[in-house]
Amino acid sequence: MDFGPLWLSVQLAFTTTAILIVAGAPLAWWLSQTRSKLQPFVQALVAMPIVLPPTVLGFYLLILLGPNGAIGAWWVKVTGDALTFSFVGLVIASCIYSLPFAIQPMQNAFEALPKKNIEAAWTLGASRLDAFLSVAVPLSTRGFISAIVLSFAHTLGEFGVVLMVGGNIPGETRVVSIAIYDHVETLNYAAAHQLSMTLIAFAFVTLFGMFVINRRQLR
Amino acid sequence: MSSIALKHNVSKEGFVLDVDTQIPDRGVTGVFGESGSGKTTLLRCIAGLEGPTGDDTTAVHRRRIGYVFQDAQLFAHLSVKKNIEYGMRRNGGAAISIDEVISLLELRDLLDRSVVGLSGGEAQRVSIARVLCQSPRLILMDEPLSALDERRRNDVLPYLDRLHAESSIPIVYVSHSIDEICRLSDHLLVLDNGKIVAEGDLQATLARTDLPQLGGKNAGTIIEARRMRYDEQFDLTLFDFSGGQLWLPGTSESDAVRLRVTASDVSLTRTAPESSTILNILAASIVEIRAEDTATNLVQLMLGNDLLLARITRRSTHELQLKAGDEVFAQIKSVTIRR
Numbered sequence: 001m002d003f004g005p006l007w008l009s010v011q012l013a014f015t016t017t018a019i020l021i022v023a024g025a026p027l028a029w030w031l032s033q034t035r036s037k038l039q040p041f042v043q044a045l046v047a048m049p050i051v052l053p054p055t056v057l058g059f060y061l062l063i064l065l066g067p068n069g070a071i072g073a074w075w076v077k078v079t080g081d082a083l084t085f086s087f088v089g090l091v092i093a094s095c096i097y098s099l100p101f102a103i104q105p106m107q108n109a110f111e112a113l114p115k116k117n118i119e120a121a122w123t124l125g126a127s128r129l130d131a132f133l134s135v136a137v138p139l140s141t142r143g144f145i146s147a148i149v150l151s152f153a154h155t156l157g158e159f160g161v162v163l164m165v166g167g168n169i170p171g172e173t174r175v176v177s178i179a180i181y182d183h184v185e186t187l188n189y190a191a192a193h194q195l196s197m198t199l200i201a202f203a204f205v206t207l208f209g210m211f212v213i214n215r216r217q218l219r
Numbered sequence: 220m221s222s223i224a225l226k227h228n229v230s231k232e233g234f235v236l237d238v239d240t241q242i243p244d245r246g247v248t249g250v251f252g253e254s255g256s257g258k259t260t261l262l263r264c265i266a267g268l269e270g271p272t273g274d275d276t277t278a279v280h281r282r283r284i285g286y287v288f289q290d291a292q293l294f295a296h297l298s299v300k301k302n303i304e305y306g307m308r309r310n311g312g313a314a315i316s317i318d319e320v321i322s323l324l325e326l327r328d329l330l331d332r333s334v335v336g337l338s339g340g341e342a343q344r345v346s347i348a349r350v351l352c353q354s355p356r357l358i359l360m361d362e363p364l365s366a367l368d369e370r371r372r373n374d375v376l377p378y379l380d381r382l383h384a385e386s387s388i389p390i391v392y393v394s395h396s397i398d399e400i401c402r403l404s405d406h407l408l409v410l411d412n413g414k415i416v417a418e419g420d421l422q423a424t425l426a427r428t429d430l431p432q433l434g435g436k437n438a439g440t441i442i443e444a445r446r447m448r449y450d451e452q453f454d455l456t457l458f459d460f461s462g463g464q465l466w467l468p469g470t471s472e473s474d475a476v477r478l479r480v481t482a483s484d485v486s487l488t489r490t491a492p493e494s495s496t497i498l499n500i501l502a503a504s505i506v507e508i509r510a511e512d513t514a515t516n517l518v519q520l521m522l523g524n525d526l527l528l529a530r531i532t533r534r535s536t537h538e539l540q541l542k543a544g545d546e547v548f549a550q551i552k553s554v555t556i557r558r
Contacts, residue, residue: 116290
């Protein structure tokens with residue numbers, strides 16, 4: 001079996017998930033707690049990737065990350081490499097594409113926390129950050145598990161954005177979904193079956209695992 | 220005796236809290252008022268959870284003010300012990316030893332338990348321990364018993380008595396139950412619609428006749444008394460206070476007790492009745508008489524150094540021609556031991 005694309009997909013999904021959880025948790029916390037008028041604005045921005053066709057995201061990311069784009073040009077200046085058609089570029093694109101799938105479960109979990117529980121932590125001497133890390137996060141495990149599983153699985157399954165931003169470079173941007181497309185195009189159905197069935201099995205097992213864990217925590 | 224200044228002025232959704240006063244820096248200050256009078260808002264302002272924020276205000280976590288919530292608010296992911304240690308770790312260790320607190324609240328058997336399975340009363344004891352271990356300068360208690368049923372309440376009350384007796388940390392105790400206030404506090408603030416309508420020593424404030432908040436079924440005072448002796452034949456205990464002696468049914472465990480006498484349990488006579496089924500008849504002088512409604516008067520009485528309230532009809536007042544300064548006899552029909 002062609003393990004290269006599979007391994008690359010796992011690396012991409014893992015990196016993206018790690019970034020989204022660490023950077024996304026504070027954003028999800030802010031969205032759940034703030035009374036700012038900016039909240040619905042930010043909330044809408046975060047949810048956009050759910051609604052937009054991947055081609056729209058991919059198109060603008062291609063422009064933005066390209067050697068003449070704002071981010072791409074800066075990246076070329078700093079590292080000497082182009083962002084488009086590179087693994088780093090894929091990670092950036094995936095983070096945006098999977099953002100709502102990480103933010104929303106965490107935000108829902110934070111919103112379900114009793115406000116007074118957090119206030120109790122403050123009155124006991126915990127700073128805002130301390131109370132977030134020592135009370136809000138551990139009490140929101142279910143939300144974090146959902147966020148991890150969903151952003152991992154969603155990144156694994158992305159196709160359109162990857163195709164536009166990353167192309168099809170083996171070992172760099174040729175992730176499993178692209179590889180399957182390639183195999184089908186070249187009528188190599190056996191290879192396409194292998195990778196597809198692997199993905200189907202993986203998707204089912206992780207989602208099943210998530211629902212089992214969530215059910216157990218509920219009791 | 221020095222004092223703690225409370226100065227808070229906040230408004231939210233049409234409600235205005237405007238408080239500017241001083242409370243003693245020892246003992247328990249009871250804050251009494253109906254729901255919606257601003258009691259909780261006052262506590263939240265003191266804790267810094269509400270009111271102005273900014274550079275000139277101390278952040279909540281630096282105030283070292285313990286807050287006991289109505290419903291305990293324990294951290295569900297931590298054990299009982301970890302909950303108790305939460306505040307201690309963040310305030311550079313406890314001034315009182317954690318062991319003392321654990322024995323005071325009898326929590327030793329619960330320490331390794333998860334807080335999820337605790338009864339309401341146990342949870343509230345853990346939350347009080349958690350607050351004590353953070354070495355607070357002041358403890359705020361927001362109706363700590365109101366979420367508990369009668370039995371659980373009686374599980375927790377003795378611990379609050381012990382805390383009152385043994386701790387030197389000032390406590391602000393908010394309640395809409397006059398019984399809890401009478402049992403636990405030394406000083407009283409009466410709050411109504413965001414404003415303090417009365418404040419002062421507990422007995423003196425309870426004895427005021429001009430406060431509708433402390434009228435009606437709440438009318439009555441407290442007396443600090445000492446146990447003298449027990450009469451086995453009739454199962455009565457004799458108590459002594461500045462205004463005389465009182466016989467009360469049953470035994471008492473403690474030497475010093477606080478007695479609650481409600482206004483409707485006190486009646487007045489001009490002369491000492493020669494035969495009466497009422498055991499406790501004491502000489503008193505009338506301090507003031509005030510109309511409570513069209514039918515009844517509240518009479519403030521002085522017995523020794525203690526103040527009592529009596530509720531009598533306006534007709535009796537008229538027929539006996541009672542007025543301030545008169546010497547009368549107070550017939551006290553029933554008394555409850557508050558602690």
